[in-house]
Amino acid sequence: MNPLQPVPSTLVDTRLALHRLSAYVIAPVRHQATGRFGLRATPNGFGTPEFDGRRIRVEATTLIDERPDGERTAEITSLTDAAVFLDTTIDTDTAAEHDTPGAGDVDAALDVDPASSLWLGSWFAMAFDALGQVRGDDASVDASEPQLWPGHFDPAIEIGDDNHRGSYGASPGDDGIDEPYLYLSIWWPDRIAVDATDPAWNATAFTGAVLPVSAFPATEDPVEVAARFWRDARDRLA
Numbered sequence: 001m002n003p004l005q006p007v008p009s010t011l012v013d014t015r016l017a018l019h020r021l022s023a024y025v026i027a028p029v030r031h032q033a034t035g036r037f038g039l040r041a042t043p044n045g046f047g048t049p050e051f052d053g054r055r056i057r058v059e060a061t062t063l064i065d066e067r068p069d070g071e072r073t074a075e076i077t078s079l080t081d082a083a084v085f086l087d088t089t090i091d092t093d094t095a096a097e098h099d100t101p102g103a104g105d106v107d108a109a110l111d112v113d114p115a116s117s118l119w120l121g122s123w124f125a126m127a128f129d130a131l132g133q134v135r136g137d138d139a140s141v142d143a144s145e146p147q148l149w150p151g152h153f154d155p156a157i158e159i160g161d162d163n164h165r166g167s168y169g170a171s172p173g174d175d176g177i178d179e180p181y182l183y184l185s186i187w188w189p190d191r192i193a194v195d196a197t198d199p200a201w202n203a204t205a206f207t208g209a210v211l212p213v214s215a216f217p218a219t220e221d222p223v224e225v226a227a228r229f230w231r232d233a234r235d236r237l238a
Contacts, residue, residue, distance in 0.1 A: 001129065001223045004122055007179060007213060014116035015172045016101050017076075018058065019153040021110060022046065023100045025082045026056050027150035028091035037095045038147035041124040041155065045117065046148055056086060059121070060114040079106040097151030099174060120172055123180055123213075124148060127155040127170035130226035134168065135159070139234065163191045164237050166208065168230045176205040181212040182226055184233035192237075200236055209233045 008014075027037035030048045040049050047057025053068040063082055065072045074085045083090050092103050128146050135143040135157055142165075144158040156169030167185045171177070186194060189207040196207075203210045211229045216222055 001126060001221050003218060003220075004126065004213065004216065004222050005119060008113065008116040008119055010111075010113035011116045011119060011180075012173060012178060013111045014113045015120065015153070017110040017112050018046075018117065018120065019150075020079060020101055020103060021058070021063075021076065021082060022148075022150040022153060023095045023097075024090050024092055024103050024106075025079055025086065025088065026058070027095040029056060029086055029088050031091075031094050032088070037150055038145075039150055040146075040148055041121070041128040043121075045121040046124050058117065060117050061112050076110055076112050078109055079103065095150040097149070100151045100153075123170065123172055124155055126222045126226060127182075129223045130230065131155060131157050131168065131170075133223070133227045134230045134234070137231065139231075139238070159234060160187075160237065163188065166234075166237060168234070170226065177210070177212065179212050179214055181210050182229050183210045184208045184230065184237065186237060198236075200233070209236075 022039060026048065027039060030051050031037040034051050039046055042057040043059060045058040048055055055066040057064050061076050063074050063076050063085060065086060079090055090106055131146045134140055140159045141161050146155055146157050148155045154169045154171045156167050158165060158167055160166055165187045170182050172180045183203065185206045185208040194201060194207055200209055201207060216225050
């Protein structure tokens with residue numbers, strides 16, 4: 001994978017808009033059909049895995065509805081327009097989490113910049129590639145399937161036994177850290193007496209480790225950077 005491009009200045013606004021679209025419109029469509037709402041990295045963006053022969057995805061500022069009888073597209077405008085296009089309703093309960101931005105004015109225009117949307121697509125693709133590598137390691141005990149969780153809007157997996165389990169993911173940014181970052185969040189630090197003075201556990205909002213995208217080595221493949229970060233954190237946790 002090529003190095004990630006510089007983070008666009010419009011990323012936060014775009015991330016918040018697409019987070020709302022994913023949690024309140026796109027993910028609930030899959031949930032209505034299958035009872036599941038996890039998303040995936042898709043070409044140049046994100047969306048659902050295939051379900052009932054259908055896939056819904058975002059690429060730049062375009063909402064795409066792929067069905068067995070053909071593909072339909074629409075420009076991303078508002079949550080209301082997206083729901084109408086996908087023949088669904090806005091659902092604020094099914095996929096939302098504590099850190100999901102509020103639905104807000106569902107008729108207002110979503111502030112989606114194409115360059116930032118495509119950057120997020122690259123970030124998600126990088127994360128899925130690296131998480132897949134780490135998940136396949138023999139040292140990754142009881143690893144879950146990578147999902148892009150619409151409520152948190154980040155790709156993540158879970159690894160570890162009952163005492164050493166943690167979430168490994170790639171946040172596109174949040175209220176605590178504006179820039180995208182990798183993380184390992186330890187589920188039960190009290191069970192293993194995590195040394196809070198260990199500089200490896202540098203997260204401030206939770207017990208674990210973070211690596212902001214600004215600290216990625218510029219000359220290295222970001223997939224390798226991410227996989228190494230997660231492996232090192234996993235091995236230290238173990």
